[in-house]
Amino acid sequence: MSQTHTLIEDGIPAVAREAAVGVERVDVEAVNSAPKRELYKAREPIYPKLVHGKFRMLKWVVLFATLGVYYALPWLRWARGPGEPDQAVLVDFPGQRFYFFFIEIWPDELYYVTGLLILGALALFLATALFGRVWCGYTCPQTVWTDLYIAVERLVEGDRNKRMRLAAAPWSANKISKKLTKHSLWILIAMATGGAWVFYFHDAPTILPQLLLGRAPMSAYLFMGILTLTTYIFAGFMREQVCTFMCPWPRIQAALTDEETLQVTYREDRGEPRGAHKKGDSWDGRGDCISCRACVAACPMGIDIRDGAQLECINCALCIDACDDIMKKIDRPTGLIAYDTDKNRTLRAAGKKETFNLVRPRTILYAFVLGLVAVMITYGLSQRATIELNVLRDRTPPFVQLSNGAIRNAYTVKILNKSNETRTLVLTVDAPEGAQISAIGETVEGGKIQLNPESDAIHSIRLFVTLSQTSITKSSIPVTISILDPQSGEEAVNPTVFLSEGK
Amino acid sequence: MAENEKDIDEHSGVETTGHTWDGIKELNNPLPRWWLITWYICIAISIVYMVLMPAWPGIHGYTKGLRNHSERANVAAAMADLEAGRNETLKKLLLVESVGDIEQDSELLQLSMAAGASLFGDNCATCHGSGGQGFVGYPNLIDDDWLWGGTFAAIQQTLQHGVRADDPETRINLMLAYGRDGMLPREQISDLVEYVTSLSGGEADAQAVARAAPIFAQNCASCHGADGKGIQAQGAPNLTDAIWLYGGERKNIRETLQNGRGGVMPAWTSRLSDEQIVALAVYVHSLGGGE
Numbered sequence: 065m066s067q068t069h070t071l072i073e074d075g076i077p078a079v080a081r082e083a084a085v086g087v088e089r090v091d092v093e094a095v096n097s098a099p100k101r102e103l104y105k106a107r108e109p110i111y112p113k114l115v116h117g118k119f120r121m122l123k124w125v126v127l128f129a130t131l132g133v134y135y136a137l138p139w140l141r142w143a144r145g146p147g148e149p150d151q152a153v154l155v156d157f158p159g160q161r162f163y164f165f166f167i168e169i170w171p172d173e174l175y176y177v178t179g180l181l182i183l184g185a186l187a188l189f190l191a192t193a194l195f196g197r198v199w200c201g202y203t204c205p206q207t208v209w210t211d212l213y214i215a216v217e218r219l220v221e222g223d224r225n226k227r228m229r230l231a232a233a234p235w236s237a238n239k240i241s242k243k244l245t246k247h248s249l250w251i252l253i254a255m256a257t258g259g260a261w262v263f264y265f266h267d268a269p270t271i272l273p274q275l276l277l278g279r280a281p282m283s284a285y286l287f288m289g290i291l292t293l294t295t296y297i298f299a300g301f302m303r304e305q306v307c308t309f310m311c312p313w314p315r316i317q318a319a320l321t322d323e324e325t326l327q328v329t330y331r332e333d334r335g336e337p338r339g340a341h342k343k344g345d346s347w348d349g350r351g352d353c354i355s356c357r358a359c360v361a362a363c364p365m366g367i368d369i370r371d372g373a374q375l376e377c378i379n380c381a382l383c384i385d386a387c388d389d390i391m392k393k394i395d396r397p398t399g400l401i402a403y404d405t406d407k408n409r410t411l412r413a414a415g416k417k418e419t420f421n422l423v424r425p426r427t428i429l430y431a432f433v434l435g436l437v438a439v440m441i442t443y444g445l446s447q448r449a450t451i452e453l454n455v456l457r458d459r460t461p462p463f464v465q466l467s468n469g470a471i472r473n474a475y476t477v478k479i480l481n482k483s484n485e486t487r488t489l490v491l492t493v494d495a496p497e498g499a500q501i502s503a504i505g506e507t508v509e510g511g512k513i514q515l516n517p518e519s520d521a522i523h524s525i526r527l528f529v530t531l532s533q534t535s536i537t538k539s540s541i542p543v544t545i546s547i548l549d550p551q552s553g554e555e556a557v558n559p560t561v562f563l564s565e566g567k
Numbered sequence: 568m569a570e571n572e573k574d575i576d577e578h579s580g581v582e583t584t585g586h587t588w589d590g591i592k593e594l595n596n597p598l599p600r601w602w603l604i605t606w607y608i609c610i611a612i613s614i615v616y617m618v619l620m621p622a623w624p625g626i627h628g629y630t631k632g633l634r635n636h637s638e639r640a641n642v643a644a645a646m647a648d649l650e651a652g653r654n655e656t657l658k659k660l661l662l663v664e665s666v667g668d669i670e671q672d673s674e675l676l677q678l679s680m681a682a683g684a685s686l687f688g689d690n691c692a693t694c695h696g697s698g699g700q701g702f703v704g705y706p707n708l709i710d711d712d713w714l715w716g717g718t719f720a721a722i723q724q725t726l727q728h729g730v731r732a733d734d735p736e737t738r739i740n741l742m743l744a745y746g747r748d749g750m751l752p753r754e755q756i757s758d759l760v761e762y763v764t765s766l767s768g769g770e771a772d773a774q775a776v777a778r779a780a781p782i783f784a785q786n787c788a789s790c791h792g793a794d795g796k797g798i799q800a801q802g803a804p805n806l807t808d809a810i811w812l813y814g815g816e817r818k819n820i821r822e823t824l825q826n827g828r829g830g831v832m833p834a835w836t837s838r839l840s841d842e843q844i845v846a847l848a849v850y851v852h853s854l855g856g857g858e
Contacts, residue, residue, distance in 0.1 A: 106600070458698060459698070460696060460697050460698030460700060461696075461698055461700040461709075464700065464707065464709045464710050464855065465710060465809055465810070466710050466711045466712075466809070466810075467710065467711055467712040467805065467808035467809055467810050468808065468809065469809045472709075472710075472855060474709070474854075474855050504670060504676070504853045504857075505670040505671060505673070505676050523673075524677060524680070526680075526853050528855055
């Protein structure tokens with residue numbers, strides 16, 4: 065590296081404010097860069113500079129899409145029939161049901177939620193193997209809300225330079241009013257965030273007026289309060305510290321990416337040696353990086369992408385937009401910072417052609433398992449039983465002797481009608497020859513009972529099977545109880561036994 | 568080291584506490600700011616708490632605080648609320664014409680079964696067993712043999728007024744201590760044991776049975792009936808079936824004749840509400856023996 069570059073990079077004379085013609089060097093330090101990392105250090109505030117470009121636009125789109133879904137989803141209606149909630153997405157704790165559009169899950173089917181979490185994890189693995197930390201950079205709630213909070217901050221206090229000046233300025237009426245406006249807006253957003261969360265657990269149109277009038281249940285205010293507080297603190301004050309110190313994902317992702325994963329990369333092979341570019345100087349023999357530090361100023365994590373891959377980097381790609389903007393100004397090709405793979409960097413260094421290989425054993429495996437779990441869940445849901453039968457045989461005592469010496473067993477039969485209509489079902493008790501069958505409040509004909517269990521509820525009946533001493537062949541005789549929907553042909557069978565002292 | 572002189576660690580540039588152990592000095596790093604802030608908030612909250620809530624114990628009580636909070640009173644109020652709410656639901660059970668109608672109404676049946684099961688566990692299971700199977704001397708409620716009747720009305724009355732209980736309308740029956748009180752000589756009791764055994768189909772000494780027949784007619788038939796099948800109105804058990812409250816072996820029958828019997832069931836009107844008794848009656852009826 066020539067002496068000129070060293071001079072410019074290490075100690076810039078006050079006159080050398082220009083990185084290139086028309087490009088001012090931003091006075092910024094990468095406060096969280098690896099060389100500056102210390103164990104005990106107070107947080108240094110970061111003032112990310114607004115950038116324009118395709119990734120900033122993509123981030124705006126994702127921000128509005130994700131926030132739009134979050135705030136609007138509870139208000140979406142979905143007709144399920146009389147007596148059923150008409151909210152498309154609802155976690156109904158008192159009613160012990162989870163509704164998601166056409167899917168309705170009972171507590172005994174919580175494994176579908178487990179499946180959904182596995183699906184989410186695998187999708188995250190696949191996306192990370194292909195495109196690095198796209199989750200962190202675009203869709204993570206921490207990123208989205210922080211981005212929104214910074215946008216509000218920029219709206220009230222102005223861009224980077226104005227914000228820094230305001231922070232350094234002594235307290236004045238102007239400063240107080242700006243801070244007050246900013247924090248009020250932040251708290252409003254935080255409360256809307258916490259409030260929207262509550263809508264997922266109650267009927268939204270019912271709970272909204274209750275929330276505002278102070279008549280909602282305590283739990284609603286508690287969760288609203290917790291989420292308001294965490295949103296305000298995480299997105300307003302802690303920001304990048306949540307990603308760096310609290311979140312495990314930066315540590316896990318190292319195991320999920322490989323040398324062919326697309327990641328936000330500074331192409332040092334093109335950029336180095338870096339340094340200010342003076343008017344009329346040739347670009348030969350030097351890199352395209354003009355040390356303008358626009359990438360550092362744009363970074364919400366306070367790092368310098370030119371230091372290489374580092375765990376603080378959330379791959380938000382804002383530095384790409386910042387750099388491309390500069391490259392256009394100095395009339396150099398864009399993409400000095402770009403989505404790139406480690407493999408391509410090596411290939412370019414060796415003078416070989418770049419390759420992009422999305423289909424790799426790792427991505428095939430993730431995609432295969434992802435597809436498998438998705439198919440399993442879809443199959444499970446499509447084959448989901450709408451009747452279930454549970455038979456609880458009385459255990460204290462297992463059987464009772466009647467006055468004529470006959471033996472009787474009692475069973476509590478629970479029929480789960482998981483459909484949304486009252487249906488006519490036939491319960492059949494397949495007991496040995498000579499068995500007398502009776503049920504409390506029901507009529508038994510030929511071992512069959514006709515039932516009309518209510519929609520979406522558990523119907524419980526008490527059933528008795530009596531055998532005379534002469535009909536008893538052994539101490540445990542199989543009895544099969546089954547329930548059939550004659551209309552749909554759906555059936556549930558539950559084998560049980562008739563117990564006695566035996567012969 | 569002199570007093571009031573700061574000892575600065577040369578490696579970290581941090582002040583030390585001045586304590587040295589085997590040449591190792593302790594750095595005097597400041598407490599983390601978040602920790603300090605949290606601590607100050609805790610102190611502030613504790614002061615507010617002491618003003619508002621019960622806090623300091625004294626010799627004759629404790630400081631009540633401005634809010635006069637009492638967890639015990641809250642629990643009592645919550646329990647009263649709960650009870651009132653439950654009773655409101657259970658009141659539906661009193662609206663039916665006869666208790667038997669409840670079994671035909673699915674909603675009322677599920678309600679009384681749920682309420683009855685919990686009431687049975689709390690009040691009845693101690694004597695009658697958790698499943699109603701009973702024990703020696705405590706009637707089995709799930710078979711089809713009843714001392715005082717197994718209809719809804721009969722079960723309800725037994726629950727309300729009890730047996731030999733402290734209640735003006737209580738049910739009373741009396742099995743005399745024929746042996747102990749010298750009402751029958753020993754040989755006649757032995758003959759009666761054979762007779763009673765034969766009633767339920769047991770093998771017995773035919774001569775003794777023949778000798779006991781007039782004794783039974785004279786002493787026992789008034790309650791147990793001439794055929795020994797019992798009279799429910801008097802609470803006299805059926806001696807011809809397979810069910811024995813105190814055991815059906817000869818030694819059990821002899822003991823019954825010698826010393827008499829008389830179990831006690833409390834009257835529940837004073838302890839349970841009318842609704843609860845109805846729910847219990849439906850539950851006991853549904854256990855299997857209901858008539």
